[in-house]
Amino acid sequence: MSDVLSSYPLLLRGAWVTIQLTVYGSALALVLAFVFGLMGGARSAWVRAVGRVYVEFFRGTATLVLMYWLFYALPLIGFRFAPMFAAVLALGLNVGAYGAEVVRGAVKAVPKAQFEATIALNMRPWQRLRRVLLPQAVALMLPPFGNLLIELMKGSAVVSLISIADLMLRAQQLRQSTGQTTAVFLVILVIYFVIAQVLQLLVRYMERRADVMLGRRPGRAARSALDTLGAAK
Template structure:
């Protein structure tokens, strides 16, 4: 076990690669989820069709196949990507498809009365979405977004197959050099678990902030004692 722990510089570098992939892939997935999720709520059939094509295609393909496509297939037709960029694309496109459904479902879950109130206030469609619907839908999106981010982090393990030295690759390298199979993969398990817990804490913190912004979870104001006031 000591030989495995003595390789901590490799573990640190591998964890940093995993974290970078998670953050970059998560950022791309968030942008795609918002764009195509909003498209899924459009009144125009052609825009909704774009949502369905993106969601069904990338949700229906394995992330590993997408990674191989970007890394091995596209260079054959002249499109060559850096390894990290290809990995971020594969992860972001796949998770973004699931996120787009989260966005669409969360917006549709906002009570119809909120739509009607915004229309009564003469808000434009853009104002309704930005000031009324999205803030409320965002609170609904956060828990599933947190789950998707953790799934993306775990999915980064596939990048070891195209040469990136992430936690999974480090565990294999350390296992090969020390012969300590159980210890090497146990350290990898623990590090993945720690990263997942940190991500979960960040998501829960974001949930509390959004709840406070929307006035949720605040202590109720004490009721005014009208009888006492009248008697006074």
């Protein structure tokens, strides 16, 4: 175990690559989720069909197979991607398909009366979406988005199979050099757990912020005023 712990710089470099993959992949997945999720709730049947094709195809495709196809198969027809780009694209396309369903369901879950009120106020479609529907829908999206973010982080472990020096590949190198399989995988198990907990705390903070913006819980200033009022009584 001491040999494994003394090699922490190697594992930290791998963990940093894993974090980068998580950030880039989640950013791409978030963009795709909103684009195709909103398309899934559009009035046009053609627009809805395009959104449905994306969701069903990439949700039904294994991330590893998609990554292999992008990295090994596409170069055979003239398209060559860097390993990091292929990994981020595979992770983003796959998780974005799940996220699109989250977006579509969250927007649909906003009470119909809210939509009718925007029509009564003569808002344009973009104004309805930006000012009324999305702020309420985002609060509903955050918990499932948090789960998808953690799943993306854990799913990034497969990128070691296309020679990206992430945490898993560094662990394999350390295992081969020290021969301590149990200790190595115990350490990276803890590292993955810590990263997941940090992501979970971040999502919960965003949930609280969304609730404050929507008036579902008092903000810091309101809590201070309530505490002062209670003390005065």
